[in-house]
Amino acid sequence: MSTFARRLPTRSLRIPSQVSRPVVVPSVRLVSTGIRAPLFTSRLSSSISRIGASSFQKRLATTEAANGEKEEVVWPEPVLPNMTAKDEAFCSRQRNVGISAHIDSGKTTLTERVLYYTGRIRDIHEVRGRDSVGAKMDSMDLEREKGITIQSAATFCDWDAVPPEHFGKDSPEGEKRENFNINIIDTPGHVDFTIEVERALRVLDGAVLVLCAVSGVQSQTITVDRQMRRYNVPRISFINKMDRQGANPWRVIEQIRNKLKKPAAAVQVPIGSESELKGVVDLIRWKAIYNEGHKGINVRETDEIPADILEFAKEKRNELIEQLAEVDETISDLFLDEKPISSTDITGAIRRATINLSFTPVFLGSALANTGVQPMLDGIISYLPNPSEVHNQALDVSLPANAPPVKLVPAADANLVGLAFKLEEGRFGQLTYMRIYQGTLRRGGTIVNARTGKKIKVPRLVRMHSADMEEVDSVGSGEICAMFGVDCSSGDTFNDGQTSYSLTSMFVPEPVVSLALTPTGKETPQFSKALNKFTKEDPTFRVHVDKESGETIISGMGELHLEIYVERLKREYNVECTTGKPRVAFRETITERAPFEYIHKKQTGGSGQYAKVKGYLEPMERDPETSKDIEFESQIIAGSIPNGFLPAIEKGFKQACQKGPLCGSVITGVRYVLEDGGFHAVDSSELAFVTAAIGSVREAFKQAKPAILEPMMKVEVIAPTEFQGNVIGNLNQRKGTIHDTETRDEEFTALVDVSLNDMFGYSAALRGMTQGKGEFSMEYKEHTVVMPNVQREMEAAYQKELEEKRAAKR
Numbered sequence: 001m002s003t004f005a006r007r008l009p010t011r012s013l014r015i016p017s018q019v020s021r022p023v024v025v026p027s028v029r030l031v032s033t034g035i036r037a038p039l040f041t042s043r044l045s046s047s048i049s050r051i052g053a054s055s056f057q058k059r060l061a062t063t064e065a066a067n068g069e070k071e072e073v074v075w076p077e078p079v080l081p082n083m084t085a086k087d088e089a090f091c092s093r094q095r096n097v098g099i100s101a102h103i104d105s106g107k108t109t110l111t112e113r114v115l116y117y118t119g120r121i122r123d124i125h126e127v128r129g130r131d132s133v134g135a136k137m138d139s140m141d142l143e144r145e146k147g148i149t150i151q152s153a154a155t156f157c158d159w160d161a162v163p164p165e166h167f168g169k170d171s172p173e174g175e176k177r178e179n180f181n182i183n184i185i186d187t188p189g190h191v192d193f194t195i196e197v198e199r200a201l202r203v204l205d206g207a208v209l210v211l212c213a214v215s216g217v218q219s220q221t222i223t224v225d226r227q228m229r230r231y232n233v234p235r236i237s238f239i240n241k242m243d244r245q246g247a248n249p250w251r252v253i254e255q256i257r258n259k260l261k262k263p264a265a266a267v268q269v270p271i272g273s274e275s276e277l278k279g280v281v282d283l284i285r286w287k288a289i290y291n292e293g294h295k296g297i298n299v300r301e302t303d304e305i306p307a308d309i310l311e312f313a314k315e316k317r318n319e320l321i322e323q324l325a326e327v328d329e330t331i332s333d334l335f336l337d338e339k340p341i342s343s344t345d346i347t348g349a350i351r352r353a354t355i356n357l358s359f360t361p362v363f364l365g366s367a368l369a370n371t372g373v374q375p376m377l378d379g380i381i382s383y384l385p386n387p388s389e390v391h392n393q394a395l396d397v398s399l400p401a402n403a404p405p406v407k408l409v410p411a412a413d414a415n416l417v418g419l420a421f422k423l424e425e426g427r428f429g430q431l432t433y434m435r436i437y438q439g440t441l442r443r444g445g446t447i448v449n450a451r452t453g454k455k456i457k458v459p460r461l462v463r464m465h466s467a468d469m470e471e472v473d474s475v476g477s478g479e480i481c482a483m484f485g486v487d488c489s490s491g492d493t494f495n496d497g498q499t500s501y502s503l504t505s506m507f508v509p510e511p512v513v514s515l516a517l518t519p520t521g522k523e524t525p526q527f528s529k530a531l532n533k534f535t536k537e538d539p540t541f542r543v544h545v546d547k548e549s550g551e552t553i554i555s556g557m558g559e560l561h562l563e564i565y566v567e568r569l570k571r572e573y574n575v576e577c578t579t580g581k582p583r584v585a586f587r588e589t590i591t592e593r594a595p596f597e598y599i600h601k602k603q604t605g606g607s608g609q610y611a612k613v614k615g616y617l618e619p620m621e622r623d624p625e626t627s628k629d630i631e632f633e634s635q636i637i638a639g640s641i642p643n644g645f646l647p648a649i650e651k652g653f654k655q656a657c658q659k660g661p662l663c664g665s666v667i668t669g670v671r672y673v674l675e676d677g678g679f680h681a682v683d684s685s686e687l688a689f690v691t692a693a694i695g696s697v698r699e700a701f702k703q704a705k706p707a708i709l710e711p712m713m714k715v716e717v718i719a720p721t722e723f724q725g726n727v728i729g730n731l732n733q734r735k736g737t738i739h740d741t742e743t744r745d746e747e748f749t750a751l752v753d754v755s756l757n758d759m760f761g762y763s764a765a766l767r768g769m770t771q772g773k774g775e776f777s778m779e780y781k782e783h784t785v786v787m788p789n790v791q792r793e794m795e796a797a798y799q800k801e802l803e804e805k806r807a808a809k810r
Contacts, residue, residue, distance in 0.1 A: 296370030387478025652693025
């Protein structure tokens, strides 16, 4: 896990808890009396003199004074760098976008067409490597064999498009195209690799949400939508596979509005349907667009709208205007006043509403049929923001935690601020992917890791094109690049040493499945080297050694996640391994408050051991901001325990939480409150208080009505309607809770909550029930309490296992 805060609901960026902060106290003015209390320390005074007193402005925040009076806190605000005309021109030509969707929605196929039409690749190759080449963005052999994206892949391309300020104009300006640079990250769709989506969206300014025209909004679509909202990423939507039988884009748009709760409207209507798909009608510029030539590389536009869809197109254009009137004030005024609404008005409204996260324009097409991709590229330029239009913030770690954030400005001459969001082991050592938020990164320059304070010289600087690299001398604000030879962790902030700004890393979910891993034959250094590399690359991949059995345990987001890493051990490091049965990541918790008063006393001839702790354990909810689910709180007064022993008590509490007494799982959802205690001037020590804390947890845990928690998964099953009875019956046998079923044409979809422990082997069972025609996906939802009979069985099994281990030691 990164040392940074795990979760970020907005783009305001949180200070990492491990970074030490100098003590700085702001100036406070009591509002009721007008008396000003000079609480600035010398550290703050030196900060003011260093930056310049005239460069500060007053920023006010209201707090409560100890006596109940309101305080007005004045925070120093550093002068923000100014963007020059050159900076604005550079940013206006940049777009950083990710392509995200549910598995098998066609993300990689779409990216392949984008690279082909923009001239980055000479020919199109399909997913699964049918032509022994495979898609450009699937560079791993495993990706090409399995036909899925495992790692996010970055690339960049150029596209000639009409600038947003001129798009839709009925003038020569509205037809003149200019060059734009697009940085693209293609992300996996499988929930097991969701961390790749998290870290991509953390650093991107916009996204393309790809949906299947037949399946519509699916389980992972909802997950991706939640991730986009977490990082406030504007998106356009692309309904893919319009050439498939049963394609219904209007049902999908309704699902976007109802299931994702996102106002949306089509900006195109299809010309033809299913296998007869020929092109699309642009509802804004009122043109019919056709793809012609080799693999649709030529785009032909005409003012002649096919007569059979003319009235339908007018209806959908009015629907677009009505949807915009609900989210954009300018269009709303024109609509209510019944004034004419021009193409420029519509374009401006879509751009404003998209960047404000209140609307998503929907494009239609088929990547595999080479239809509608180029208009979607125009939409990326017209409706998604450039780096200067995204409000990115950092916190100055030289100020207190409640200090307001500092806005980052993408100016080339500003102090450097960048975020390392992904690590990868390349041919030439560790490859560090970085997003530059402010300033310029140069090859050969010196940068500082804000977490460690270590100075690093940048030896090589490259721009990535999947697995290929292009050497560059410098990278500007708003761009994405990669560096070689930089030792750091995922989520580290880098600067030029002139500021103390810190950014926040991405949200990292907890693993839900574990496997025992044993090398075949003699263990070699390659085994530990590979596991260290994997844990550094992937924050959701965890490794630990079981203290009792001595086995190496790997944990991850699912069976496929762990299977991929076992296969990579074999292929990349020539280490064959045998794996045990998958283990579910159970948890232990308490359901009510329980007091404790524990004395640890031991006499050994010389100085003995003595420690007394008194307090209580109580249930607590997981903190959504930091993901903390255990907490130590001291309410000690009058020095009954010296402050120097409090860290030892906290250490003992956390050690006790590593393995619970019910089934040997991690204890979560517990707050340890220390109220009183005692010590001996000679016999008390840190070890004594660690031991006392462990004993107090074990004592109180039994009295707090402990419970075992199991991971509950959100499962989506899609299968032919003829097998619906068998599928639903099997899910009921697995104690699943069915929330929703939807039947369309000849297939149905079921949304079910099922315990992960009951889902092992479901893939083979589903294939058998549906003659290989069914498919399912699942993602972690939450931990819930197991049934009482299951808990009794698990406790008995664990006690039997402990007795066998004790007997074996005798």
